[in-house]
Amino acid sequence: MADPGSPDPARSSSSMSKQSLSLKGHSKSKRISSTPVPSDISLDVPEVAVEKEKPVSEEDVSAEEVDSYTKRLREAFKQHLALSGISKESWTEESERALDKFISDTSVRLLIVYHDPFTGLRVDYAMPAQVVEQMSFLIRAEDSIITEESFRSSVQFGSMRGGAIEGLLRLMNGIHTPQVTLSTAWPETAKNNYSVELHRFITKLTDSRCRHLGITVLYVPLEALQHRPEEAVVNKSLVRRLEMVMIHWTRQIKAVLSAQFESDMGDTSGLLEEISFWKSRCADLDSISKQLQKPGVCHIQAILQLYTSTYIPPFCELAKQIQVQPSTYLLVCVCP
Template sequence: MEEEDSPAVDKRFYFIEQYVLKTMKLKPDRWHKCLSVEEQKQVIQDFLDKSDNTTLVVSLNAAGQLIPTFGFAGYSKNKSVYFIKRNQGALSSDTMQTDLLYGDMSPSPLEQFSAFVEEVAAPVLLNARNHSEWPHVVSQDVKRHVQALKNSVFVVAGQVKGKTLLPLPPGSERLEQTALESEKREDLLDKSVIHVIESMVIEWSHQIHEVLKRDSSEPLLLGINPTPHMELNFWKNRYADLECIHEQFKSPKVARMAELLDTMDSSYYPAFRNMLQDVMCATSGLCAIGCVCLFRYTVPIV
């Protein structure tokens, strides 16, 4: 193998090679095999030399081969590495680190984005010290938008897995202490805490309503002829989703939320209680429906 300092070695290729191999924990022979295919080598060369090509993505295919492309492909089961030019133009070997944005992307982009929002973006943007010089209105608006983003990502991540996840209000980790204080003196309880909980009850009610209104006949309305297997899967998934919601209602933090609403005689407490009852009734009703469906589709039709 030629040394890095050899004139025959393009240091720009070497930079990309080192990052790809280190990030993906691969041996150099994988990179050599990648460059042995002229079309793939040309993709990297064009990215380095041509201003029109601003993105390079290197990913592993099902056979374990490195494949470079000019953009993000669809679903991938393996980690990918990306390089994005900060400015259009050819790249210089001396400024690769400063002229490029580069990193790795998980095979589950939504989970990676969720982790980024939860562990990086939210802590930075919600830290009061980072916007101490901002106007109060701007600071509060940013906090609301960040919390809304966290909730949306949390809900979507659950939907991808077939689950209805109920986002908790900001500061939920302090709910237990707040509940204890409210038992001592109601006048010391911050009314903003109740307002946040009430807002979350409204959001949950919309989510649960969407779950409860789903019907196994929906495929028919879309012109699809559902098979018995699809019917069974519908009820199985519905039961699992309702069980997931019920388990969330039983969590200590949600129980504290209910206690606070009850203690403060909130007008939203009956709605909270009704939501729980609706979920419990739907779950118990599905047990009987599930038995009927199972009997109907497992007994041979004569």
């Protein structure tokens, strides 16, 4: 019988064994937790992905503002394109991208918009190779950034319709001539020499354009309207150019009057043709009479009169004849 005070060997052994294991376990656990992890071993602890609501970033807001700003600028450009037969549906993504590039890229200075009968609306950066009925053009000022505020000051725009002569005349009178006349960057000698040739070219171009219409137009140079007569007479180069213009006016009026007398001596095809001829001549003379009373013509006449130009007397004599001739020719038209 075992002594109750002495421990049971089996139990003691078992108890000791369990305790030893327990202690070993604790000590091993402590050693593992206290031992540093080698640098070449990574412990990747998987994180629980929590979907968070992302706030609207400033980049998203600015992107919307830029997109809205580009659309407004794009619409401003479209409003200045004077093309018939063009609707909102005519604009494709490709053509709008070409327009956006012109707006944003300062190296692109010319934009041409026209309607191609085969491909539809075209937006190019150069003049079309083929002849087109109508087109609009936009020209960027050098190195200028186009904004809503600077649109009118940084972009020149216009349109060309019809034949080459009509389009070129509108281009010269509407864009090129004002740039030359109002520019202060030209050297005076170079500007004077160029202005002489410019007036000659536009005068001939105007005559060619109006000859097809059966009318006579007196060309009035823009530079004549920039100075008061007292200031203009001091500029001898300007006076010479204005005298050249008046000489051409005199020749034009003489040609119209001489055509009347030549017609009187020529053969006519018939009474109706004769009446039609005199009516057209009467309308042309009446148009010249009205042009002689316009401020531009009167202003040049006042400058040359103050200068006492020798070309004033013959011009004034023809002007008087023009005032009388329309009523005389009207009687001929009514009672041939």
